[in-house]
Amino acid sequence: MKLAVDAMGGDNAPKTIIEGVERARDKFPDIEFQLYGDEKKIRAEIKSETRLTVVPTTEEILDTEEPVRAVRRKKDASMVVAAQAVKAGKADAIFSAGSTGALLASGLFIIGRIKGIDRPGLMPTLPDFKNDGQFNILDIGANADTKPDNLYQYAVLGNYYAKNMRQIDNPRIALLNNGTEPEKGDLVHKAAYQLLAANPDLNFIGNIEARELLNGAADVVVTDGFTGNAALKSIEGTAMAVMRLLKKTILASGTRGKLGGLLLKPSLNTMxxxxxxxxxxxxxxxxxxxxxxxxHGTASPDAVYYTVSQIRDMVQNNVVTDVVDYFGKHQLEKHPENK
Amino acid sequence: MKLAVDAMGGDNAPKTIIEGVERARDKFPDIEFQLYGDEKKIRAEIKSETRLTVVPTTEEILDTEEPVRAVRRKKDASMVVAAQAVKAGKADAIFSAGSTGALLASGLFIIGRIKGIDRPGLMPTLPDFKNDGQFNILDIGANADTKPDNLYQYAVLGNYYAKNMRQIDNPRIALLNNGTEPEKGDLVHKAAYQLLAANPDLNFIGNIEARELLNGAADVVVTDGFTGNAALKSIEGTAMAVMRLLKKTILASGTRGKLGGLLLKPSLNTMxxxxxxxxxxxxxxxxxxxxxxxxHGTASPDAVYYTVSQIRDMVQNNVVTDVVDYFGKHQLEKHPENK
Incomplete structure (x- = not known):
């Protein structure tokens, strides 16, 4: 397996990227890594060249740049050249901690969509605290304007990911909505509900509300990129706010509270x-x-390592090829709401 | 001032409603309360009839009913008759802990919109933990399908609320979006951004992301009801999940952690x-x-009391009449996206 790595993406690149990649290289003998970026900077970080190839590039795409234009103009950007390697079949997958927008543009314009998919969806894996498990949610922001067909396609994509990657036989698919009743939602979500309910290949369990996300109410949550983005960022913001508030409350609570905080420190770190x-x-x-x-742009070497391991599973477990097969056999009729 | 109270709405009605109302009655000598609902049940809870009038009604609207139909059919429902009293000028405002959808329908079809407002927005006041303050956000779910004009109108409504109720001279108005740059968002939010930026009467500070909501990034956050609903429910769900996780982590952490938890109990309650x-x-x-x-349907007598106090401030501070004046003078041209 060959992995194209954008070595220049992220706040602490190429240092943390290469540290994580070398850890993954030592663990997975079946991966060959291609490191795209500034040759001098990359070589300065490499400890051993085993199964690492440096592919020199001269440009980088910044987070502040307009993604589509940047990908079109910076022909020698590390991310762009890495994506071209995937397109040409010289690598099986691409990894980046750089600009999300630029990676989406590279994916769309260079690597290309699966036939039958109108828009790709961005999907993280998030914790289910109730059952010490996980769930997937997509789209969390690749597309702002979403049609019912996009939501339907996200469901099929997430379904194969949960089956192939998380070994769930019949993943529970839910639609994020403003109520649980089937008739809830705006026009787009009402239409998407009908499409999902009509597909016998999906274990569609209906609508869920955002309050239930972290309780493992579904294995795959389907949402439009605008709402999904707000939900994910609300979760992150609230978790941070609560932890800060807890710290502040402990510090303001006198000797008794401070002692309690000290005793609880390991628990708070676990949390x-x-x-x-x-x-x-x-x-x-x-x-x-x-x-x-x-x-993440702030990803640690650990996070880089975990991501490489995930990509390896994706290639080995045929996540992409199974979706290609499915849409080769099942062409969706355009829904009237998709104007 | 006369307040129409739907005494039958909420999980523990009329008991908690009347307990809260009597507390408010004892505090605010300038309010006369009209209690709409089952006379026998209401009288059984009343301690003193000072400034309380019972208006007997025979029907109730349940949370499970389709709101518009319920409001149209149940002519003698406590909420419907209370709304009619407001329409007829017999009461200045209405309070309910019942079905949100039915209250919206009663407001729309019985009390009526302000001229210039296409759709009312539902707006809570939420905590800003960073500055020990508050912020307002609307719409959090009255309308699922939202146009740029609706978002613009929410901004004007929220602006007057923050000015008149929270005594903020020049409230910072922000648009909830999937990024901070002006060009972010779907078509509706891009168009709303332009409308807001073009209004010299609003202190529009641009887009904010959901991650910043609890950090007091704005005094009034404008959002469509679908996204606002997901953001609010994500915040609530995450806060609950963190508190549960904290409890679980403390219980699993042995004697040391349990002692810490015991010492921290007052701090955790404050939080x-x-x-x-x-x-x-x-x-x-x-x-x-x-x-x-x-x-809330699960509101305590305290919450009922706070809400009565809030309504009193709204009437005294001319929140509604100032909006009526504004839209009387400023008619918005229809934005082309409002098709």
Whole structure:
């Protein structure tokens, strides 16, 4: 297996990227890594060249750049050249901690969509605290304007991911909505409900509300990128706010509280770790012709390692090829709401 | 001031409603309360009849009923008759802990919209943990399908609420979006951004992401009801999940952790209270010709009391009349996206 790595993406690149990649290289003898980026900077970080190839590039795409234009203009950007390697069959998958928008553009314009998929969806794996499990949610922001067909396609994509990657026989698929009743939602979600309910290949369990996300109410949650983005960022913001408030309350509570806080410190660290979903890997851009996976710009070497392990599973477990097969056999009729 | 109270709405009605109302009655000598509902059940709870009038009704609207139909058919429902009293000028405002959908329908079809407002928005007051303050957000679910004009109108409504109720001279208005840059969002939010930026009467500070909601990034956050609903429920769900996880982690952490938890108990209770936003009052249906305020179905007598106090402030501070004046002078041209 060959993995194209955008070595220049992320806040601490290429250092943390290469540290994580070398850890993964030592663990997985079946992966060959291609490191795209500034040759000098990359070589300065490499400890051993075993199964690492450096592919020199001269440009980088910044988070502040308009993604589509940047991908079109910077022909020698590390991310762009890495995506071209995937397109040309020289690599099986691409990994980046760089700009999400630029990775989406590289995926769309260079690697290409799976036939039958109108838009890829961005999908993280998040914790289910109730059952010490996980769930997937897509789209969390690849597309702002979403049609019922997109939601339907996300469901099929998420279904194969949960089956092939998480070994769930019949994943429970739910639609994020503003109420649980079938008639809830705006026009797009009402129409999507009908499409999902009509597909016998999906174990569609109906609508769920955002309050139930972290309780493992579904294995795969389907949402439009605008709402999914708000839900994910609300979850992250609230978790941070609660932890900060807890710290503040402990510090303001006198000797008794401070002693309590000290005794509880290991528990609070365990809790903070429970929220760190980078241990499940990166966010996948599902619907493209190869695994395209994004990890946080602030990702640690551990997070990079987990993401490499996830990409390896995706290639071995045929997540992409199974979706290609499905849409080859099942062409969706355009829903009237898809104007 | 006369307040129409739907005494039958909520899980523990009329008991908790009347307990809260009597507390408010004893505190605010300028309010006369009209209690709409089952006369026998209401009288059984009343301790003193000072400034309380019971208006007997024979029907109730349940949370499980389709709201519009229920409001149209149940002519003698406590909520419907209370709304008719407001329409007829016999009461200045209405309060209910009953079905949100039915209260919206009663507000729309009986009390009526302010001229210039196409749809009312549902708006709670939520905590800003960073500055020990509050913020308002609307719409959190009155309307699933939202146009740019609706978002613009929510901004004007929220602006007057923050000015008149929270005494903020020049409230910071922000648009909830999937990024902070002006060009972010779907078509509806891009168009709304332009409308908001073009209005010199609003202190529009641009887009904010859901991650910043609890950090007091704005005084009034404008959002469509579908996204606002998901954001609010994500916040509530995450706060609950973190508190549960904290409890679980403490219980699993042996003697040391349990002792720590015991010492921290008062701090944890303070923290739980910080999340209880019922102390700011109920959620207001802004855009109707009188204050229409909803509190949680599980509201305590305290929450009922706070909500009455809030409604009193709304009437005294001319929240509704100022909006009526504004839209009387500023008619919005229809935006092309409002098809």
């Amino acid at each position: 903070r770790d429970a929220f760190d979903y980078s241990r499940y890997g990166g966010a996948v851009l599902l619907g493209l012709q190869a695994p395209v996976v994004k990890t | 739980r209270d910080a999340f209880d936003y019922s102390r700011y009052g109920g959620a207001v249906l802004l855009g109707l010709q009188a204050p229409v305020v909803k509190t």
